[in-house]
Amino acid sequence: MNRSDFLKTLGLGALGSLIAPGAAGAGALGARNQKLEASNGALGAMSIGTWPFAEHTTRAALEAMRKGSSALDAVELGVKICEADPRERSVGLGGRPDRDGRVTLDACIMDHLGNIGAVAACEQVVHVSSLARAVMERTPHVMLVGDGATQFAREQGFPLQNLLVPESEAEWKKWLEKAEYKTIPNIENHDTIGQLTLDAEGRLAGCCTTSGMAFKMHGRVGDSPIIGAGLYVDGEVGAATATGHGEEVVRTVGSFRVVAAIKAGKSPQQACKAAVREIHQLFVRRGKPWADTQIGFIAMDLKGQVGGFALRPGFSYAVASAKGVEVLPAPFLLA
Numbered sequence: 040m041n042r043s044d045f046l047k048t049l050g051l052g053a054l055g056s057l058i059a060p061g062a063a064g065a066g067a068l069g070a071r072n073q074k075l076e077a078s079n080g081a082l083g084a085m086s087i088g089t090w091p092f093a094e095h096t097t098r099a100a101l102e103a104m105r106k107g108s109s110a111l112d113a114v115e116l117g118v119k120i121c122e123a124d125p126r127e128r129s130v131g132l133g134g135r136p137d138r139d140g141r142v143t144l145d146a147c148i149m150d151h152l153g154n155i156g157a158v159a160a161c162e163q164v165v166h167v168s169s170l171a172r173a174v175m176e177r178t179p180h181v182m183l184v185g186d187g188a189t190q191f192a193r194e195q196g197f198p199l200q201n202l203l204v205p206e207s208e209a210e211w212k213k214w215l216e217k218a219e220y221k222t223i224p225n226i227e228n229h230d231t232i233g234q235l236t237l238d239a240e241g242r243l244a245g246c247c248t249t250s251g252m253a254f255k256m257h258g259r260v261g262d263s264p265i266i267g268a269g270l271y272v273d274g275e276v277g278a279a280t281a282t283g284h285g286e287e288v289v290r291t292v293g294s295f296r297v298v299a300a301i302k303a304g305k306s307p308q309q310a311c312k313a314a315v316r317e318i319h320q321l322f323v324r325r326g327k328p329w330a331d332t333q334i335g336f337i338a339m340d341l342k343g344q345v346g347g348f349a350l351r352p353g354f355s356y357a358v359a360s361a362k363g364v365e366v367l368p369a370p371f372l373l374a
């Protein structure tokens with residue numbers, strides 16, 4: 040019995056390409072590409088990203104894919120722009136510190152074949168997206184944290200530097216006067232870049248990178264480096280990424296939830312909305328207040344359909360495609 044007959048006897052014929060993506064090779068990609076062309080017309084490569092700063096990062100990713108970059112290379116290139124910008128005080132260099140004054144970064148990356156890498160609570164490395172990719176490609180593991188992540192960065196030749204900029208330090212000192220930790224929707228202690236790309240070959244990729252909640256406890260890890268929570272990519276279905284109150288996104292495996300809803304037949308827009316609704320229902324069931332919480336998802340499917348939805352007003356996301364680059368306000372559940 041050959042492999043395909045064997046899979047058929049198990050009722051797993053359609054799973055063949057998932058079990059051994061390498062074996063399916065160019066044939067599967069070619070078929071996906073045809074599907075993409077059929078459904079996505081002239082749109083071709085696309086990228087979407089959380090918050091208005093993704094206008095630049097998605098444009099850069101799209102341009103790179105037009106020149107032949109893979110979705111994975113393009114998404115990394117995109118988010119790195121944000122990580123390197125000290126004016127973006129919630130990602131990479133310049134990110135707000137924890138309550139001890141230390142800038143600790145979280146990131147993860149995932150491709151269409153289910154390859155994953157992540158780093159959490161990582162200090163002194165600007166491009167934690169690239170470090171996450173290095174974990175994915177150069178280690179037998181999927182996540183490194185804290186000192187181990189920094190040590191790996193050093194070994195891999197990543198430059199190490201102080202990530203605390205004077206503006207963030209001044210805010211932290213001001214915060215110390217009261218030292219009161221609370222989440223506030225849409226103020227800038229809530230900005231992560233989650234970006235998704237779809238290349239002309241029909242390959243999806245995603246990356247999520249952040250300094251996390253400002254003034255968090257030292258060692259706190261949010262949703263952003265956790266595959267399934269802050270990011271999920273299913274190369275046969277679609278991809279999603281999250282921003283906002285990480286504890287709630289981890290609790291509900293948010294991004295996986297969105298992709299599962301797309302797999303079940305919802306559009307990316309409907310899927311993001313369904314996930315936000317379910318998270319809100321859980322707040323209600325647990326009797327927890329949600330007034331100070333914001334959660335937002337964006338998603339994209341293989342047809343290049345996109346969506347975004349948030350718990351509260353104020354969330355927006357950028358979409359870059361052959362139609363141009365636009366920043367769209369996300370619809371929301373609760374005013």
Ligand code: SD4
Pocket residue numbers: 228229230231249250251252260261262263281282283284285286
């Ligand atoms: C976290 N989800 O660390 C991140 C923060 C965030 O927009 O997304 N801000 O919880």
